[in-house]
Amino acid sequence: MARKLVIAVVGAGKCSKKLRDLAAEVGKYVAEHDGVIVSGGMGGIMEGASRGAKEAGGTTIGILPSDQKDDANEFIDYVVPSGFGEARNLLVVRAADAVVAFPGKYGTLSEMAFALHAGKPLISVNAWKLGDEIKVVETPLEAAKLAMELAEENR
Numbered sequence: 287m288a289r290k291l292v293i294a295v296v297g298a299g300k301c302s303k304k305l306r307d308l309a310a311e312v313g314k315y316v317a318e319h320d321g322v323i324v325s326g327g328m329g330g331i332m333e334g335a336s337r338g339a340k341e342a343g344g345t346t347i348g349i350l351p352s353d354q355k356d357d358a359n360e361f362i363d364y365v366v367p368s369g370f371g372e373a374r375n376l377l378v379v380r381a382a383d384a385v386v387a388f389p390g391k392y393g394t395l396s397e398m399a400f401a402l403h404a405g406k407p408l409i410s411v412n413a414w415k416l417g418d419e420i421k422v423v424e425t426p427l428e429a430a431k432l433a434m435e436l437a438e439e440n441r
Contacts, residue, residue: 351370
């Protein structure tokens with residue numbers, strides 16, 4: 287049996303309901319297409335993507351910055367309490383086959399840089415503008431579809 291594709295969703299830990307709902311669209315699409323969502327496991331964008339995946343019957347992994355499992359959002363199936371702080375951003379990216387980035391601050395920027403450095407497909411939905419290597423899309427559905435396609439190509 288082939289390994290499932292893993293899509294990282296990164297972005298702000300605190301954001302509007304609208305952004306959480308947009309991230310949920312990515313999680314839902316990935317889950318409906320037999321993929322797994324990995325994130326930092328906390329709130330905001332991470333929670334939205336995880337919620338969307340769970341509502342679609344999917345699987346979620348949260349790699350937490352703390353060493354406390356209870357810090358994970360309620361939609362995480364597999365909690366990895368790293369205790370590494372922001373260094374866990376590298377683990378989130380390395381665990382993924384592709385990365386979808388939503389708006390965020392420097393943690394999001396670091397995850398995007400790690401994805402570029404690792405040669406992982408990186409899709410931006412209004413996140414940091416970093417150059418031509420990033421696929422920029424307008425909607426979460428476009429991002430999810432492209433992430434799954436590029437992840438499969440780079441498997």
